[in-house]
Amino acid sequence: MTEAQAGDYRILHEAALRDYLAGLPDIAARLGNEPVSWSITEVGDGNLNLVFIVKGDRGGIAVKQALPYVRLVGESWPLPLSRAHYEFLALSKQAELAPGLVPAVLHHNDGLALTVMELLEPHIIMRKGLVAGTRYPRFVDDITTFMARTLFFTSDLALSTAEKKEAIAAFAGNHALCKITEDLIFTDPYRIAEQNRWTAPYLDALAADLRDDMELHVAISRLKLKFMASPEALLHGDLHTGSIMVTESETRVIDPEFAFYGPMGFDLGAVLANLLMAYFASSGHERVPGERREFEGWVLETVEQVWNEFARKFLDLWRTKAGGDAYPVSLFSGEQGAARLEIERQAYMQRLFTDTVGFTAAKTIRRIFGLAHNIDFELIEDPKQRAISEARAVRLARAMMVETGTYRTIADVTGAARKLRDWMPELSN
Known part of the structure; x- marks a missing residue:
C-alpha cells in the first residue's frame, strides 16, 4: 500500500519507528507479541539511508527510510526523499517481471520515504x-x-x-x-x-x-x-x-x-x-x-x-x-x-x-x-x-x-x- 501525505516526513529512530509499526495491524501481526518487546537494530552500512531490522516472536521485517541527505557525507549534501518513491516503483515492477528475485514489499509510505520489506535471512x-x-x-x-x-x-x-x-x-x-x-x-x-x-x-x-x-x-x-x-x-x-x-x-x-x-x-x-x-x-x-x-x-x-x-x-x-x-x-x-x-x-x-x-x-x-x-x-x-x-x-x-x-x-x-x-x-x- 502507498500513503503520500505532504509534510509528514520525520526521521524515525527506534522509539518513533516502534510506535509507527505498532499502528500497522498487518505488520504488527507479522512481528507478534507486544511492541515493547520488539528488537530494533539499525544496520545500514550503505551510503544513503537508514535500514532497520525489527524482530518479534513470530518473525522479522526490514525497514528502509531515506534521509534528506547523503548519509556518507552528511547534511552538506542534500538529496530528495523522492528516491524512496522510485525505489518502490522499481521494486514493484521487478517483482512483477522477475518474481522471487527481489524482496517482497509489505508496506510503503511516500510521505515518510519509508518502505517495509520482508527480512532476508540467512542471506x-x-x-x-x-x-x-x-x-x-x-x-x-x-x-x-x-x-x-x-x-x-x-x-x-x-x-x-x-x-x-x-x-x-x-x-x-x-x-x-x-x-x-x-x-x-x-x-x-x-x-x-x-x-x-x-x-x-x-x-x-x-x-x-x-x-x-x-x-x-x-x-x-x-x-x-x-x-x-x-x-x-x-x-x-x-x-x-x-x-x-x-x-x-x-x-x-x-x-x-x-x-x-x-x-x-x-x-x-x-x-x-x-x-x-x-x-x-x-x-x-x-x-x-x-x-x-x-x-x-x-x-x-x-x-x-x-x-x-x-x-x-x-x-x-x-x-x-x-x-x-x-x-x-x-x-x-x-x-x-x-x-x-x-x-x-x-x-x-x-x-x-x-x-x-x-x-x-x-x-x-x-x-x-x-x-x-x-x-x-x-x-x-x-x-x-x-x-x-x-x-x-x-x-x-x-x-x-x-x-x-x-x-x-x-x-x-x-x-x-x-x-x-x-x-x-x-x-x-
Whole structure:
C-alpha cells in the first residue's frame, strides 16, 4: 500500500519507528507479541539511508527510510526523499517481471520515504561472501534471469511506443540520483574533485595519469552521453555485489533507488565490474600464496556465464515474447525475413556487449578513485598490496574503455584479466 501525505516526513529512530509499526495491524501481526518487546537494530552500512531490522516472536521485517541527505557525507549534501518513491516503483515492477528475485514489499509510505520489506535471512550481502572466498552456485541463473526479464520487458522490444514513453515519464523525476551517477562515475575520477580518494601514495601517479589521459576522457564522455541519452530499458541503476543478497540457494536484488530508463549495458557492466574487482582483490585476502586460485577461477567462470546466460535468455525472450513496436513482425515475414531478423538480433547483442565492456570499465575505475569504494579492496590490510590489486584492475579497465572494440567476446575480457593476475605495476612511493 502507498500513503503520500505532504509534510509528514520525520526521521524515525527506534522509539518513533516502534510506535509507527505498532499502528500497522498487518505488520504488527507479522512481528507478534507486544511492541515493547520488539528488537530494533539499525544496520545500514550503505551510503544513503537508514535500514532497520525489527524482530518479534513470530518473525522479522526490514525497514528502509531515506534521509534528506547523503548519509556518507552528511547534511552538506542534500538529496530528495523522492528516491524512496522510485525505489518502490522499481521494486514493484521487478517483482512483477522477475518474481522471487527481489524482496517482497509489505508496506510503503511516500510521505515518510519509508518502505517495509520482508527480512532476508540467512542471506548476506554478496560482496562480503566474495571477500571470504564463498561461491554461489545459484547466482548466475538468478541474476541473468533478473536482468534478462527486467531489461527485455521494459524495452521497445516488448512495449508499444506509448507504453514505453509513459514508463520513461514515470521515472524521469529521479534525475537527482542520475546526477550522482553522472558525476561520481563518469566525471569526478578523471578530474580533481573534493570527494575523490585512492590508496595513497601508491596510486598517486596513476590518479594523475587518469586526469591527463585524453583518450580516456573521450571514452568516458561517450559512455556518459549514452547513460544520459539512451533510455533503452528500466535499469536497477546500482546493480553491484553490495546490492545483491545471497545464500547458496537463493539470490535477491535489493536497493533499486537509482532506477531510471537508461542503457542496458550499464546494469550488465555493473555486475561484471564487481565480479572482476572481486577477482583482482582476491590475492590480497590470501593467508597463503595461491590458496584462492580455485575461487578466482570460479569468479572468472562466473563472469563468462553471466554474459553468456544473459544473452541466451534475452535472445530467447526476443524470439518468443516480442510484442513491442521495434522490429515489427510485419517487416520480417517468411523464411527470408526470419533469417535476416536473426542476423540483426546477433548484431544487436554485439552492440550491447560493446556497451557492457565500456560500462564495466567505468564502474571499475570509479570504485578505485571516486567517492565510494568496495570492501573487496578496502579490506586488504596491506595498503601496498591493495594498491597492486587495484592497479591491475585499472589497467584492464583502461584497456576495456579505450580499446573496447578489441574485446569481441566475454572470453577476451576474462583472458585479459587472467594475464594481469600476477602483473606487478610500478607504484608511487
